[in-house]
Amino acid sequence: MEFYDVVSTQRAMRRLKTDDVPDALIWKIIEAATLAPSGGNRQPWNFVVVRDAEKKRKIGEWYLEAWNASYGPAREAMLQNPQMARTFNSADHLAHHIADVPVLIFATIRRDMPTSGPNLLLGASIYPAVQNLMLAARAEGLGSTLTTLHRLHEADVKQLLGIPDDVETMAMIPIGWPKGTFGRPSRLPVDKVTYWDAWGQTRTP
Numbered sequence: 001m002e003f004y005d006v007v008s009t010q011r012a013m014r015r016l017k018t019d020d021v022p023d024a025l026i027w028k029i030i031e032a033a034t035l036a037p038s039g040g041n042r043q044p045w046n047f048v049v050v051r052d053a054e055k056k057r058k059i060g061e062w063y064l065e066a067w068n069a070s071y072g073p074a075r076e077a078m079l080q081n082p083q084m085a086r087t088f089n090s091a092d093h094l095a096h097h098i099a100d101v102p103v104l105i106f107a108t109i110r111r112d113m114p115t116s117g118p119n120l121l122l123g124a125s126i127y128p129a130v131q132n133l134m135l136a137a138r139a140e141g142l143g144s145t146l147t148t149l150h151r152l153h154e155a156d157v158k159q160l161l162g163i164p165d166d167v168e169t170m171a172m173i174p175i176g177w178p179k180g181t182f183g184r185p186s187r188l189p190v191d192k193v194t195y196w197d198a199w200g201q202t203r204t205p
Contacts, residue, residue, distance in 0.1 A: 013143025
């Protein structure tokens with residue numbers, strides 16, 4: 001696909017089919033992730049691919065618990081807001097169907113340098129790789145979304161997957177063939193979020 005077609009039609013795809021995703025595609029999109037920049041070209045990342053049904057089931061239990069704790073109290077208010085209801089329902093669907101997703105990919109990073117805040121500098125060296133992975137997935141027709149709710153059970157996930165203590169799981173990316181269709185996401189106009197030379201100084205494109 002042409003680059004701007006990929007970028008302009010990538011959206012969070014949380015309703016995914018159970019159909020298998022070939023290993024060849026997983027290798028391909030992770031390779032795209034490894035081409036991303038990182039601080040000092042340290043490349044402090046690893047990617048943990050989870051296909052095992054029992055491990056996905058356990059991760060799904062923890063994820064659903066975290067979802068209910070984080071968003072359960074706001075359920076009614078979210079559903080009454082037309083702008084939020086669609087997103088909430090798709091996220092709720094994912095929370096109840098993590099175990100059914102063909103592939104879960106955990107993006108991890110080694111804590112090999114001091115940080116000025118919780119994961120502030122770590123994120124700069126892993127999230128570009130995550131975006132590369134998700135764009136590559138879109139180019140192959142695969143759906144994905146970036147999630148972090150599993151971190152409410154970070155210690156449990158790390159123990160389940162044998163992840164060392166000095167490694168952080170920075171994102172979980174469900175990967176599968178989408179049930180819905182790709183399309184341009186709803187976003188604010190560029191001129192509404194861009195300032196020139198000073199905060200609040202706008203221009204018209």
